[in-house]
Amino acid sequence: MEKEFDAVIVGSGPAGLQTAIYLARGKHSTLVIGSPKASGLSMAHVVENYFGIRTITGKEIMAAGMEQATTFGATLLDEEIVSLKRVADAPSKETLNFEITTSNGTAVKAKTIIIASGSKKASAGLPNEKTFVGKGLGYCAACDAYFFAGKEVAVIGSRDYAVHEALELAPHASKVTIFTQGSDPKMTEHSLALLKENNIAIRKDKIIELIGSPFINSIKVKQADGSETVEPIGGVFVAVGTASSADLAALLGAHAKGNYVEINRDGKTNVAGVFAAGDCTGGRLQLATSVGQGANAAFAAMEFLRGSAPTVDWA
Numbered sequence: 411m412e413k414e415f416d417a418v419i420v421g422s423g424p425a426g427l428q429t430a431i432y433l434a435r436g437k438h439s440t441l442v443i444g445s446p447k448a449s450g451l452s453m454a455h456v457v458e459n460y461f462g463i464r465t466i467t468g469k470e471i472m473a474a475g476m477e478q479a480t481t482f483g484a485t486l487l488d489e490e491i492v493s494l495k496r497v498a499d500a501p502s503k504e505t506l507n508f509e510i511t512t513s514n515g516t517a518v519k520a521k522t523i524i525i526a527s528g529s530k531k532a533s534a535g536l537p538n539e540k541t542f543v544g545k546g547l548g549y550c551a552a553c554d555a556y557f558f559a560g561k562e563v564a565v566i567g568s569r570d571y572a573v574h575e576a577l578e579l580a581p582h583a584s585k586v587t588i589f590t591q592g593s594d595p596k597m598t599e600h601s602l603a604l605l606k607e608n609n610i611a612i613r614k615d616k617i618i619e620l621i622g623s624p625f626i627n628s629i630k631v632k633q634a635d636g637s638e639t640v641e642p643i644g645g646v647f648v649a650v651g652t653a654s655s656a657d658l659a660a661l662l663g664a665h666a667k668g669n670y671v672e673i674n675r676d677g678k679t680n681v682a683g684v685f686a687a688g689d690c691t692g693g694r695l696q697l698a699t700s701v702g703q704g705a706n707a708a709f710a711a712m713e714f715l716r717g718s719a720p721t722v723d724w725a
């Protein structure tokens with residue numbers, strides 16, 4: 411494998427792969443580092459809201475995107491980045507401005523870096539959680555609420571993010587209950603009022619097990635007094651917050667807003683030559699928006715590599 415690239419992309423989800431498709435097709439040497447299996451999209455059992463495709467699995471879109479990126483010349487490397495370093499004081503199109511090292515010890519240099527590392531959902535810590543992903547267990551109410559029409563649904567979380575997810579589910583589900591897993595709710599007055607308005611109950615009880623085969627049909631719940639009950643349920647959503655992508659950005663000196671990488675409308679961070687796209691930048695956390703941002707970041711990176719933005723008179 412080459413050791414020097416015009417662009418190294420952190421993350422092989424839809425945002426990273428879309429960025430790679432533009433860059434590689436534009437004849438820029440492009441390396442995508444990341445695990446396709448770890449992409450949020452790989453966990454989507456069915457996608458029905460992506461333009462032009464009636465219904466498809468996340469794995470199918472991922473496979474097509476990877477094939478497309480490699481066809482245009484991008485290299486894909488299934489490794490985890492452990493170090494990102496800016497080595498040029500004033501990054502320019504002439505110089506290899508960044509050094510990237512993976513957990514396998516692979517070291518490469520790049521003129522530009524595009525961060526597309528997703529927004530890892532925090533786990534609820536349930537023993538059999540992984541078994542039920544896509545089988546009644548969700549992490550994105552905006553994506554999957556539609557599939558829970560008429561069902562009773564539980565949301566795990568104690569903050570406003572859990573309220574957001576519960577409100578997405580409310581128009582579809584027959585009943586929505588938030589389980590704070592023993593914590594006191596840390597929600598604004600506004601959130602609490604919205605919950606009341608939408609008949610969404612909050613319980614301090616703890617869901618300790620998901621039950622069903624292959625789909626969840628009930629939950630084991632531990633009450634404050636230590637007693638346990640098994641209760642029927644049609645689905646469970648985890649909304650305990652999102653883990654940070656901002657740490658990777660911080661290694662390069664790029665600013666973060668909370669857990670997310672801060673970008674302008676062109677996908678540029680505050681560091682010249684560093685761009686970001688997809689779920690790691692916050693916002694809607696959807697396939698369509700991630701792909702759009704991937705295209706945006708690719709154009710910005712290509713302008714950097716050319717040394718200027720093209721002058722186009724759209725009038």
Ligand SMILES: Cc1cc2nc3c(=O)[nH]c(=O)nc-3n(C[C@H](O)[C@H](O)[C@H](O)COP(=O)(O)OP(=O)(O)OC[C@H]3O[C@@H](n4cnc5c(N)ncnc54)[C@H](O)[C@@H]3O)c2cc1C
Nearest residue numbers: 421422423424425444445450451491528688689695696697
């Ligand atoms: C179960 C589920 C169902 C969904 N359903 C839908 C749906 O129906 N419709 C819809 O529009 N959206 C859906 N989504 C959301 C959609 O999948 C995401 O918005 C999309 O995948 C975000 O793309 P991304 O490229 O930004 O991040 P991701 O797809 O999450 O990819 C992130 C990439 O970064 C890599 N990475 C992270 N850290 C490192 C590191 N240190 N080194 C190297 N690589 C790293 C990961 O390995 C991964 O390859 C769903 C998500 C889930 C989880």
